[in-house]
Structure formats: structure tokens, C-alpha cells
Amino acid sequence: MDHMYRELVHKYPKEKRYTLAMLQDIQRQNGFIPKEAMEYISEYLNLPMSHIYHLATFYKALSLKPKGKYVIKVCNGTACHIRGADSIKEELYNILGIKPGETTEDGLFSLEIVNCLGACALAPVIVIDNKYYGNLTKEELKSVIDQYKGAEIYG
Numbered sequence: 090m091d092h093m094y095r096e097l098v099h100k101y102p103k104e105k106r107y108t109l110a111m112l113q114d115i116q117r118q119n120g121f122i123p124k125e126a127m128e129y130i131s132e133y134l135n136l137p138m139s140h141i142y143h144l145a146t147f148y149k150a151l152s153l154k155p156k157g158k159y160v161i162k163v164c165n166g167t168a169c170h171i172r173g174a175d176s177i178k179e180e181l182y183n184i185l186g187i188k189p190g191e192t193t194e195d196g197l198f199s200l201e202i203v204n205c206l207g208a209c210a211l212a213p214v215i216v217i218d219n220k221y222y223g224n225l226t227k228e229e230l231k232s233v234i235d236q237y238k239g240a241e242i243y244g
């Protein structure tokens with residue numbers, strides 16, 4: 090059977106202990122683990138889907154859902170926490186309608202909560218696609234998100 094995961098999976102011997110390595114490779118290449126990839130591994134290794142699924146959900150670095158085009162990281166380190174990270178988080182939940190680990194329906198934004206982003210002097214801080222936004226207020230947040238939405242609409 091020819092398949093887009095063939096090359097990746099067949100690099101490894103048909104042994105159960107390579108399951109995680111295969112999943113990691115697929116995550117790296119694809120950004121997430123599609124169901125078909127798990128099915129392919131399950132067939133190749135002759136292991137039940139439940140085993141593959143369990144591994145894929147157990148490890149935090151693996152994701153079963155595609156990430157949004159823009160990944161928003163909200164810092165919840167000590168400095169940011171003291172300077173209002175909670176209200177930033179709440180406001181983002183309102184604006185985007187998603188919780189951490191989720192992606193908006195239009196596929197534009199994913200949300201992650203992280204520890205110190207190394208820019209405590211700018212607390213509270215968020216990062217969108219490696220761009221830092223510091224000393225953020227709730228009001229600014231809305232316009233920052235709108236910029237990204239606007240970039241989509243107007244190119």
C-alpha cells in the first residue's frame with residue numbers, strides 16, 4: 090500500500106518500541122498526527138489503534154489536531170502573572186472563543202499557555218509567531234488580534 094506516511098514509518102523496524110519515534114516524526118513533518126497516520130502505524134506494527142491513540146494523547150509534544158496558522162503563546166510566568174496575565178488570558182478566551190490547546194474554527198489561531206518567555210521586563214507578554222507583544226493591555230489585545238485577521242482578509 091502506497092501512502093504518504095510510508096517512508097517515515099518504514100524507516101523503523103516493525104517493533105512496538107518504535108511507535109513513539111514514528112509519532113514524533115509525523116508530528117515534526119506534519120505539525121500534528123492525523124488519524125490516518127495512526128491507522129497506518131497500527132497496521133504496520135499490527136498493534137491496536139487504542140495503543141497508538143493512547144501514546145499520541147499521553148505525550149504533550151504530540152497533537153491530534155492541526156495547529157492554527159498563528160500560534161499565540163500567553164506567558165503565565167511569575168512576572169506576567171503578577172502583572173495581569175489572567176485578564177489577558179480571559180480576554181483572549183473571549184475574543185477567540187477557544188481555550189488553551191484549542192484552535193479557532195477558521196484555522197487561524199491556536200492558543201497555548203507557557204511559562205516565562207524570557208521578557209519579564211515587558212510583562213505581561215504574549216508571543217504570536219515569534220513576535221513579542223509586551224506591556225499588553227486588554228484593549229491593545231483586541232487590535233493585535235485584529236491585525237492578524239486583517240492581514241488574512243487584505244493580504
Ligand code: FES
Pocket residue numbers: 164165166167168169170204205206207208209210212213214
Ligand atoms: S514571566 Fe512572562 S516573560 Fe517572564
